[in-house]
Amino acid sequence: MIETILGLYNYWIVIVLMMAGFYTVIARGNLAKKIIGLNIFQTSVFLLYITMGYVRGGTAPIVDPSGEATLYTNPLPSVLILTAIVVGIATTALGLALAVRIRESHGTLEEDEILAIEDRMDGEH
């Protein structure tokens, strides 16, 4: 029982973080807050991958010149997540730029106010 809890603890916290991010995205109306929620979600996915790649008693995947270390952590999740981090910052930057632009044209970042303004603009045309 204790072994199962300790063995799966990381996955459970990852799921808590994932759901925290998901909740922020679907429940909050503020666009900046939604982007922060997406970031939390993203980080939880990074942690999920890196947790799966970890090997107990292993070392970082850098060749030990003395040849003593033979057990290395899996390098593949690290590579995938390095790519994901950089792509993540690109999407965050794009989302924030859109938020700035929406704030400029609509004067608000709250989703329901933006929708109300959009409806009114549709009515004018």
Place this chain on the structure above:
Amino acid sequence: MEQAIDIVLMAFMAVTAIVMIRLRNLYAVVMLSGIFSLLSASMFVVLDAVDVAFTEAAVGAGISTVLMLGTLALTFREERPRRRRDLTPLAVVLVTGAALIYGTLDMPHFGDPNAPIHHHVAPRYIEDSPVEVGPPNMVTSVLASYRGYDTLGETTVIFTAGVAVMVLLSGVWRRRRRVAPLDPDAGRVSADGEGRPAHTETDP
């Protein structure tokens, strides 16, 4: 010992995330998101993914915090209080979370060297990459050589995002300067693309 550090750091991250949801002051939320990234970078060090750790520390805790602060400077610092309480999102999140936790019950345990993930391509990278590619850091070899096309695609994504951000933000400063000096409360009054005040009736 490593597991104890892991448990404490993960608990810190969960607490930080929940406080981030609850706070309405976006400035405080951005600061907490910097702390959150730093905690996750520490987690990556504990989990032996050092390359990921310093990328996360530089990009997650550094650049993304700066970008968010810049956004707050151009928009608002406070989130408007919610008008009504809707329990649907909470229910959706709880059900999804429960399903995901049920899914983890079959997962290999933390740090298990016999997990399937360690028995496919990873041994080949670990054994052959120092000979085939050269650098002692296997992550570098895989990133730049075996999965080099991934990295090329990533560069394309960054370039596209950079161009898109520049297109979106070009002229924001110029228009702001035209609007701001006249009206100290310009944060609440919007101006559309041509600098005309628009939809002032949205103000409270």
